[in-house]
Amino acid sequence: HPKSLLRAIQEDGDHLSKMTNKHIYSADQFDRESLLQLFRLAAKYEANPDRFSTSLQGQILISAFYEPSTRTRLSFESAWHRLGGDIMSITDRSTTGIAKGESLADVGEMFNNYGDCVVLRDTNANSVREMMGALRIPIINAGNGTDEHPTQALADLYTIFKWKPELITNPGAEKINICIVGLPSKMRTVRSLLKLVVSFADCFGRVTIVNDKSRDEMFADDQLQQMLEAGLEVQTSDNLDEVLPDSDVVYINAIAWEGNSFNQYGKQFHIDSQSPLKKDAIVLHPLARGAELCTSLDNTPHNWYFAQARGAVFLRQALLTCLVRRVERVLDIV
Ligand code: CP
Numbered sequence: 001h002p003k004s005l006l007r008a009i010q011e012d013g014d015h016l017s018k019m020t021n022k023h024i025y026s027a028d029q030f031d032r033e034s035l036l037q038l039f040r041l042a043a044k045y046e047a048n049p050d051r052f053s054t055s056l057q058g059q060i061l062i063s064a065f066y067e068p069s070t071r072t073r074l075s076f077e078s079a080w081h082r083l084g085g086d087i088m089s090i091t092d093r094s095t096t097g098i099a100k101g102e103s104l105a106d107v108g109e110m111f112n113n114y115g116d117c118v119v120l121r122d123t124n125a126n127s128v129r130e131m132m133g134a135l136r137i138p139i140i141n142a143g144n145g146t147d148e149h150p151t152q153a154l155a156d157l158y159t160i161f162k163w164k165p166e167l168i169t170n171p172g173a174e175k176i177n178i179c180i181v182g183l184p185s186k187m188r189t190v191r192s193l194l195k196l197v198v199s200f201a202d203c204f205g206r207v208t209i210v211n212d213k214s215r216d217e218m219f220a221d222d223q224l225q226q227m228l229e230a231g232l233e234v235q236t237s238d239n240l241d242e243v244l245p246d247s248d249v250v251y252i253n254a255i256a257w258e259g260n261s262f263n264q265y266g267k268q269f270h271i272d273s274q275s276p277l278k279k280d281a282i283v284l285h286p287l288a289r290g291a292e293l294c295t296s297l298d299n300t301p302h303n304w305y306f307a308q309a310r311g312a313v314f315l316r317q318a319l320l321t322c323l324v325r326r327v328e329r330v331l332d333i334v
Pocket of ligand 1: 068069070071072073143149152286287288
């Protein structure tokens with residue numbers, strides 16, 4: 001329950017105030033204390049969903065999604081509506097000046113006049129940074145090609161800490177093993193999540209990446225090096241059923257958005273209600289799901305993926321509040 005997370009984290013609004021008017025492009029930007037404070041505020045929203053309906057009154061969100069989305073767009077828009085703000089939504093870049101060759105910098109310059117915050121999903125990994133240079137209002141990366149999806153990772157870690165707040169109150173006492181069925185080099189959700197996990201290396205006993213690729217193909221940049229330097233024990237495996245019995249959190253995904261379409265990686269890995277999961281293991285999935293996550297798990301206690309998607313609304317409320325409004329006004333309410 002979100003209230004157990006409220007009890008686990010001491011409030012320190014200074015860390016949230018520092019986010020005002022910042023651009024959010026990578027999970028790298030969040031340090032441990034900022035993450036905890038963000039999760040605390042999200043838990044506050046989740047525990048009191050009706051108490052904050054005017055925080056963003058008079059503010060306008062520009063919701064620009066140039067790639068398909070169910071959860072990210074609608075949960076950002078739901079979060080903004082729940083805070084009392086208004087929204088302008090663009091779901092097709094060809095309806096804007098981009099179709100006439102207008103640069104993203106020029107579009108960004110115009111956005112400054114029309115709104116108070118931009119949420120952008122774009123296939124091109126560079127778009128968010130191209131626009132950032134021209135923006136005087138904050139922009140949030142809602143998924144840029146195969147690069148990153150930082151707010152999905154925030155929602156993932158928020159879910160894990162709601163499930164086990166002891167990880168925060170008693171760090172190091174009971175480490176959890178996380179199994180990630182996915183490909184960090186191609187999947188933006190996995191890449192961003194692993195960046196956040198690095199900040200909580202004392203909570204995670206072992207990180208096992210399940211895939212059929214070689215270690216070199218699994219990781220992009222120096223991600224593996226950063227994880228090892230943080231003290232994480234990192235393993236790789238191509239045998240999911242061997243890893244599951246020792247995993248407390250199982251994160252599974254098969255889709256990577258590449259170019260103008262998606263590819264599926266590791267389709268042969270699959271979990272269902274007969275899989276050898278630990279009795280109290282939780283399963284997370286950024287969704288949309290494919291055959292890798294069987295619906296037979298939906299009505300079992302392992303299903304935390306629907307809670308993960310629901311929690312993303314409150315997490316995004318918390319982030320939007322910090323970026324757009326002086327967060328003290330919200331912290332004062334409860
Ligand atoms: N998790 C996620 O990014 O889902 P959508 O593609 O539906 O936004």
